[in-house]
Amino acid sequence: MSPVQLAALAVVVPLIAAPAAVLVRGATAAWAIATAACGFAFAAALMLATDVAAHGTLSYALGSWPAPWGIEYRIDALSAFVLVLVSGIATVVAAFARRSAAAELPADQLYLFYAMFCLCAAGLLGMTATGDAFNLFVFMEIASLSSYVLIALGRDRRALVAAYQYLILGTIGATFFVIGVGMLYLATGTLNLADMAGRLAGVPDSRPVLAALAFITVGVSLKLALFPLHLWLPNAYAYAPSAVTAFLAATATKVSIYVLLRFYFSVFGAQVVVEDMPMPQILLVLSLVAIASASLVAIWQTDLKRLFAYSSVAQVGYITLGISLASPDGLTAAIVHLFNHGVTKGALFLLIGGIAMRAGGAATLEAVRGLGRTMPLTSLGIVIAGLSLIGIPGTAGFISKWFLVLAAMQAGHWWLAGFVVLTSLIAVAYVWRFVEAAYLAEPGPAAPRAGEAPAAMLAFAWLLVGGCIWFGLDSSLTVAGARRAALLLLGGAP
């Protein structure tokens, strides 16, 4: 079996794990299957990334039908980068979920939880690997439907309302995406993204192409929670089970950003996106508003999950800000931040999952009073990940902010560089609220007494905290990968 087959297996193995988990029905067996499948996908993604770095873009014909007649998997520098992020986070969260999900869900639901988790991971991986517009929609729906269920499994009844609202908005987003793809299909006659990119130049009438750009942008923006289409996100993150919040926050919005990048730069091309439509200007304004408003709202939250959910809206703003610059440095910053923010948010929500378990309910600022003493490792982890969120040198977050500032200055936008630094101070404010409660306040009556979270949870959370530091000290891997991806995107055809 040649390593090329890994392109398909990285997606199919987690997909197969889901029905397998339903068949075995036992919680432990289902957990083992899910973790092993995600681990396999991670190993496959790493091998694919090395292969792509050495030999360039990899094309895989599913069913051995050549594109554009069959469906093509196309792994290039960008998709390999995102595959590694998604499968890596999936593996860590799946391993973490064993204790966390057992504490938050009824025992007879657990095997369904793991099946849904595998489907969500497979859907996100499939969206990343595919080179076919409609296949992307199908896997987007697998990921979306499973995440609606995962959110609805939260203990609070508000999880149901959050899941319903996400279902409505997510379906509208997906349908917009399909309308956009349909217009592109009617104008070009093909669904293969590379073929579509080549044939778009020959389309006589630009109106369907521009409308398609608008529909795909709005549809994907709903999924990636771009301001002002982020309304579903805070409730969904706040009431979902902890492991689900960590997984979705670290991967789902990131894959949607990947889809946006893919369509903007590989399909439509800079010509249409930058010159025919004012997309960079629109994105720039929305990103600025997202960063400022969501960061400010985050300060006033009392629930840690909600607080960091609003922070996610702001951080997505930084990523789209990088995209709006449409320069090699801007895209590098966006792609590096996509990775670093994924790792950071994954770490944060896993640690909060530990607190929620010990507090026996929501991790509110009230519940974390004096946490520095009762759960020292968890608190320290949140502080380190918080520093990465702010962008303190020595953490992963610094690297992405650094490139963003560089890109802004290169574009001659000194005020933008200043804006990035200034809004990081707002992040200081909301991270400080945790520090204040955990280290400066006496333990309140609601404080968890049972001590540190189980080692089986803490170890995996700290793996990601370690990632926050590691990718801050040694940025060679992430930055090199992101730069390759950025140059590929701006270099024309995928």
Added chain:
Amino acid sequence: MEGVIIAALLTLMAGVAVALALQRNLFSVVVLSGAYSFLMATVLVALDAVDVAMTEASVGAGISTVLLLGALYLCGGEEAKPLSRPWTPLAVTLVIVGALVYGTLGLPAFSDPQAPIHVHVVPRYLNEALRETGVPNVVTAVLASYRGYDTLGETAVVFTAGAGVIALLRRRKRDR
């Protein structure tokens, strides 16, 4: 003649959709949505999409209606509340209508044999599918073979929905 029949059916569908939007009695809405699906299936037959028509009739008018009636029985709500502030949704909808009309104005006219979708990719399916797969129904050949991976995804979507409904609706021993 074919064109006139299609146009008439489409107009009828639009009428049912508008009635559906105005109706507030939920039971009537479900019945209207069943009628809407049957009309859609008829239009699809007129458009030569027989496989899709069969699926729409069994799923849209069949399964969906059963599920909706079941849900109405469990939820009880007979009347939907009247609209409180209809202007914002109307504005949003109109903007989207504008974008759609703008986009479709540039698309090839109905039944134009030189449209891109008729000259690219599809000729191989129509001319070679029988030889390459041995299946005369081209839709089946494309569905199960050329784009078989999409259908695997589709099956996974059905499975996701099934497992999701089990997770949401199965009664547990200590259910509230």
Added chain:
Amino acid sequence: MRSNPILRVVAKMLIPFMLLFALYVQFHGDFGPGGGFQAGVIAAAAMVFYAIVFGLPAARRLVPDRVVESMAALGVLLYAGVGLAGIALGGNYLDYFVLARDPVDGQHRGIFWVEAGVAVTVSGVMLKVFYLFAGRGHGLDR
């Protein structure tokens, strides 16, 4: 409805034909409209009809929940398994050409099993969803 003898007799007569029609749609999908999805829906509809006439508990005795749930999973496994067989026999994922010595025979074989997988999953899921919605109000699950 359960006490209406005419309905019960007619149902007993009709249901075998509905299942036969499902099989026809399944296997005739190569030559006319139809295929695994439509066949799965029709087969599930036959069971739904049975449940409406003879009651949900009777339907659940005939096709228990455990079986239905396993069907939903097995269909996906069957479909994905055909794909893996393609890799095992030296082709790409979902490559049917390698499933038999003659490529067209291989296509036939691949399409047959794939459609079977779709039908099994679809009928399983549709029936299970009906069970869950219909049983919710009466406390009849479990």
Added chain:
Amino acid sequence: MIAIGHYSYWITVLLMATGLYIVIARGNLVKKLIGLAVFQSSVYLLYIAPGKLIGGTAPIVAEGFRVYSNPLPHVLILTAIVVGVATLALGLAITVRIREAYGSIEEDEVLEADAGAPGCDGTP
């Protein structure tokens, strides 16, 4: 003969608009889902109507027919129908659970029930 021109597109747009309007404007959770289904189903026409060729037949290869309508949109829309019913089933399941937890399926009443609860500011 080809007098339809762009009429099929306009009906498609009208259906989309109706569906989307129901979803955004209506507060009843079941009615919203029906609107969503109408919105999704209008996409079927967007794909399939342009694939029709007047005088053509269904794409089942047989002796005596030379013009076939385009089969590719049919395949795509079969998948879209399945996605639609999957979404509807999940949405209704969530609605049933909301009704059991809140005693209502009107959006404003449901949101109101939680407005006073801690950690939720009602407005997202």
